[in-house]
Amino acid sequence: xxxxxxxxxxxxxxxxxxxxxxxxxxxxxxxxxxxxxxxxxxxxxxxxxxxxxxxxxxxxxxxxxxxxxxxxxxxxxxxxxxxxxxxxxxxxxxxxxxxxxxxxxxxxxxxxxxxxxxxxxxxxxxxxxxxxxxxxxxxxxxxxxxxxxxxxxxxxxxxxxxxxxxxxxxxxxxxxxxxxxxxxxxxxxxxxxxxxxxxxxxxxxxxxxxxxxxxxxxxxxxxxxxxxxxxxxxxxxxxxxxxxxxxxxxxxxxxxxxxxxxxxxxxxxxxxxxxxxxxxxxxxxxxxxxxxxxxxxxxxxxxxxxxxxxxxxxxxxxxxxxxxxxxxxxxxxxxxxxxxxxxxxxxxxxxxxxxxxxxxxxxxxxxxxxxxxxxxxxxxxxxxxxxxxxxxxxxxxxxxxxxxxxxxxxxxxxxxxxxxxxxxxxxxxxxxxxxxxxxxxxxxxxxxxxxxxxxxxxxxxxxxxxxxxxxxxxxxxxxxxxxxxxxxxxxxxxxxx
Numbered sequence: 001x002x003x004x005x006x007x008x009x010x011x012x013x014x015x016x017x018x019x020x021x022x023x024x025x026x027x028x029x030x031x032x033x034x035x036x037x038x039x040x041x042x043x044x045x046x047x048x049x050x051x052x053x054x055x056x057x058x059x060x061x062x063x064x065x066x067x068x069x070x071x072x073x074x075x076x077x078x079x080x081x082x083x084x085x086x087x088x089x090x091x092x093x094x095x096x097x098x099x100x101x102x103x104x105x106x107x108x109x110x111x112x113x114x115x116x117x118x119x120x121x122x123x124x125x126x127x128x129x130x131x132x133x134x135x136x137x138x139x140x141x142x143x144x145x146x147x148x149x150x151x152x153x154x155x156x157x158x159x160x161x162x163x164x165x166x167x168x169x170x171x172x173x174x175x176x177x178x179x180x181x182x183x184x185x186x187x188x189x190x191x192x193x194x195x196x197x198x199x200x201x202x203x204x205x206x207x208x209x210x211x212x213x214x215x216x217x218x219x220x221x222x223x224x225x226x227x228x229x230x231x232x233x234x235x236x237x238x239x240x241x242x243x244x245x246x247x248x249x250x251x252x253x254x255x256x257x258x259x260x261x262x263x264x265x266x267x268x269x270x271x272x273x274x275x276x277x278x279x280x281x282x283x284x285x286x287x288x289x290x291x292x293x294x295x296x297x298x299x300x301x302x303x304x305x306x307x308x309x310x311x312x313x314x315x316x317x318x319x320x321x322x323x324x325x326x327x328x329x330x331x332x333x334x335x336x337x338x339x340x341x342x343x344x345x346x347x348x349x350x351x352x353x354x355x356x357x358x359x360x361x362x363x364x365x366x367x368x369x370x371x372x373x374x375x376x377x378x379x380x381x382x383x384x385x386x387x388x389x390x391x392x393x394x395x396x397x398x399x400x401x402x403x404x405x406x407x408x409x410x411x412x413x414x415x416x417x418x419x420x421x422x423x424x425x426x427x428x429x430x431x432x433x434x435x436x437x438x439x440x441x442x443x444x445x446x447x448x449x450x451x452x453x454x455x456x457x458x459x460x461x462x463x464x465x466x467x468x469x470x471x472x473x474x475x476x477x478x479x480x481x482x483x484x485x486x487x488x489x490x491x492x493x494x495x496x497x
Contacts, residue, residue: 257300292394
């Protein structure tokens with residue numbers, strides 16, 4: 001196939017990686033350490049939260065909550081609300097909780113109104129959701145922060161949890177710098193078909209500025225998505241939807257086997273209408289069924305990356321966007337970014353080692369760890385590696401290796417890798433010191449630009465060494481970069497070691 005202008009992905013996208021949507025760790029969400037959360041509440045309220053007959057209650061009870069980690073020293077917030085949360089999680093003995101700092105008249109704490117505590121009983125590693133959201137944030141897809149925690153009720157150890165950032169107006173403000181527009185939590189079967197379903201408040205639950213939301217923009221988005229002709233679709237949908245960020249989302253969704261999202265199951269996502277920009281944004285949510293966890297009899301490590309979404313079921317947002325050849329090539333480009341930079345042993349295994357080490361002793365003493373699926377401490381250890389148990393088809397390392405072995409060869413190699421393209425030749429490539437030479441037809445002064453994988457300009461020093469030779473010193477960390485000159489039309493892929 002033709003090399004489909006990967007330059008468009010790197011250099012000419014209007015918003016590609018132009019904004020960092022996901023800032024790093026703060027005092028509350030610290031991904032590489034365990035935050036201790038202590039909840040103090042009455043014995044009666046504790047019993048209410050844990051009673052099986054109250055599993056589907058939405059009632060908050062009052063409590064005092066303290067947080068401790070390397071940045072928080074027993075930071076205590078009094079008179080907060082805590083209640084049960086989740087869908088299927090409510091039926092399990094190890095419950096999922098929501099903390100609301102304002103429920104009983106309080107204020108936001110550390111800029112958060114609510115924090116979720118998820119036990120992730122479905123996952124013996126306990127970190128698949130954290131890991132998947134980590135990859136979404138790497139690819140600059142708007143995604144909630146997640147961090148490991150241990151939970152205590154009145155000094156009773158309740159086990160290992162994940163703290164998950166609430167997707168609400170505060171989340172929108174942190175990512176987009178505003179609280180204008182509309183936010184929708186989209187439930188199972190929210191297909192985005194144009195059949196009136198967007199007015200179903202159970203399928204599309206309004207979560208921001210509800211009193212002024214007529215759903216006109218949501219309805220228009222769905223109308224354009226479904227009814228625009230093929231020849232006009234790309235132009236019209238890109239006016240009202242952040243296509244590039246969605247393509248990055250699709251790449252992570254597919255490579256991590258996130259079947260419980262929009263593309264396969266029509267589930268677990270938010271839509272945000274940015275009123276100022278006049279565009280809809282896609283926000284990911286609930287990503288624990290990933291990295292080889294399976295409940296629908298599929299092998300997610302070997303599924304064809306060319307068509308990850310479900311066959312025979314409507315999901316127009318994914319299918320129509322990937323039907324645009326140029327956008328399909330961008331999707332492939334982002335898969336290449338993941339395989340080259342992040343979805344490999346060099347990047348992933350040290351992260352897994354850190355997470356396993358910080359959780360190890362806490363899981364070993366978690367007496368509720370096996371309450372739902374009979375997982376043992378040995379299952380926790382194996383879950384990071386290659387062993388399987390029940391509905392978990394792969395350990396995380398095993399999933400990554402299988403996904404690489406089947407995935408890399410299945411997608412077109414649209415990332416330019418030849419040393420010689422058009423009029424110039426680069427050498428040595430790879431370069432161990434960031435210095436390479438460009439040789440081509442005689443020229444007066446070669447104009448050179450270097451960009452990272454996300455299209456961001458990298459500082460260089462360029463020196464003319466002769467009539468047909470230029471030396472370039474790339475002043476950047478080791479990694480994959482792309483070099484463009486004014487003498488040819490393509491980007492040259494270069495590797496700095």
